[in-house]
Amino acid sequence: MTKQLAQDSMHPFSNDLRFPLLPIVASPVSDGYRNKSTFSVNIGVDGNPKTVGFYIGTGKAGNIVCVHGDHLLNMPSKHKMVARHYEDFIRLSPLKPCILLHDGGHWREITIRTNSAGHTMAIVYFHPQTLTPEEIAVHKAALVEYFTQGPGAVCQLDSLYFQETTMTRCSHEQSPYQLLHGQPHIFEEVLGFRFRISADSFFQVNRGAAEALYKTVAELNRACVGGTLLDVCCGTGAIGISLSPQMERVIGIELIEQAVEDAKFNAALNRVHNCEYLSGKAEVVLPNLMATLNSDGGLIAVVNPSRAGLHYRVVRALRNHPAIRRFVYISCKPDGEAMRNFIGLCSSDYKRKIIGEAFKPTVAVPVDLFPHTPHCELVLVFER
Numbered sequence: 001m002t003k004q005l006a007q008d009s010m011h012p013f014s015n016d017l018r019f020p021l022l023p024i025v026a027s028p029v030s031d032g033y034r035n036k037s038t039f040s041v042n043i044g045v046d047g048n049p050k051t052v053g054f055y056i057g058t059g060k061a062g063n064i065v066c067v068h069g070d071h072l073l074n075m076p077s078k079h080k081m082v083a084r085h086y087e088d089f090i091r092l093s094p095l096k097p098c099i100l101l102h103d104g105g106h107w108r109e110i111t112i113r114t115n116s117a118g119h120t121m122a123i124v125y126f127h128p129q130t131l132t133p134e135e136i137a138v139h140k141a142a143l144v145e146y147f148t149q150g151p152g153a154v155c156q157l158d159s160l161y162f163q164e165t166t167m168t169r170c171s172h173e174q175s176p177y178q179l180l181h182g183q184p185h186i187f188e189e190v191l192g193f194r195f196r197i198s199a200d201s202f203f204q205v206n207r208g209a210a211e212a213l214y215k216t217v218a219e220l221n222r223a224c225v226g227g228t229l230l231d232v233c234c235g236t237g238a239i240g241i242s243l244s245p246q247m248e249r250v251i252g253i254e255l256i257e258q259a260v261e262d263a264k265f266n267a268a269l270n271r272v273h274n275c276e277y278l279s280g281k282a283e284v285v286l287p288n289l290m291a292t293l294n295s296d297g298g299l300i301a302v303v304n305p306s307r308a309g310l311h312y313r314v315v316r317a318l319r320n321h322p323a324i325r326r327f328v329y330i331s332c333k334p335d336g337e338a339m340r341n342f343i344g345l346c347s348s349d350y351k352r353k354i355i356g357e358a359f360k361p362t363v364a365v366p367v368d369l370f371p372h373t374p375h376c377e378l379v380l381v382f383e384r
């Protein structure tokens, strides 16, 4: 990052971009920590096209095969158990698997969510192709029967969802998550706060390390008491709600409608009265919000986007608002698209009118959210 910024001769700090990279904050748990896993359906090493697991190989080399996830240390045994039973179920089903979206077939991947109380939610994705709703209903009933009365009952699912999708990913609004059995939500506790999580909502995959992450963010913001926190890409509201005791006001912005509903519910559930939530794309919502926002008491931005990073309009809206002196960027892939954002915060882009006073990175703290993988979540603080 410093190399990239230093190449920009216009950069105000090109001679001094040093900032401390603190030691990695460890995850309290390193095995079986994942609370969410998605298993694909594809051709196994034995040639069986109804294999539930993970791809290895590449499309280019034409050697993709699907292997079971039983050897994975980061995944709890419950996820492996549900995946194995789903494989058993689709092998019994007369319907074909959907391996390539344009190539026919129905059974697609399965997502399994668990929480620390031992509850389990499974979401089965299904391509309807030309089946009628009545025909699909027969297969949904077979799925419920398998997991409630049949061999899959051993998985003790608390929720079973079904989504008909013709695309790689559909939101609840594009194609509803249909609750076939059990409870509509799963709940999790983080730092003494309770969070409702819907089928379509994001939640950090490692609960214990998420606590370490949110504690790290709170610690880095310890001096910033009062004022307004902008929780950009807030998911179910976890960061803003956990920081709410030290802020006067929290405004969360989130794209996924179910997550926004969860965030509002979670604020009320935890009797937190200073959090409000706006739904929509941050690049659309934020520029309008910044134009009208009362910045008395100070403004802090905490952003935690997906791998794709922030749209430049978000960077521009935040950078061009003089009241934001502190910007906390949490990234699961800091060397990817997020790098574009780091540069956008620190050097000017006249073409895109990113011209507000430049930020300077002041400290970086990696948090090991993903033990047994090379990935680390990075908390990067920018100030000006």
Ligand SMILES: C[S@@+](CC[C@H](N)C(=O)[O-])C[C@H]1O[C@@H](n2cnc3c(N)ncnc32)[C@H](O)[C@@H]1O
Pocket (backbone or CB within 6 Å): 201, 202, 203, 204, 232, 233, 234, 235, 236, 237, 238, 239, 253, 254, 255, 256, 259, 280, 281, 282, 283, 304, 305, 306
């Ligand atoms: C890595 S998650 C972080 C969620 C939350 N901050 C947390 O710690 O649980 C990223 C979130 O950004 C949301 N998101 C993705 N693109 C977005 C956009 N353009 N505008 C607003 N939110 C977006 C996703 O739906 C997801 O909930």
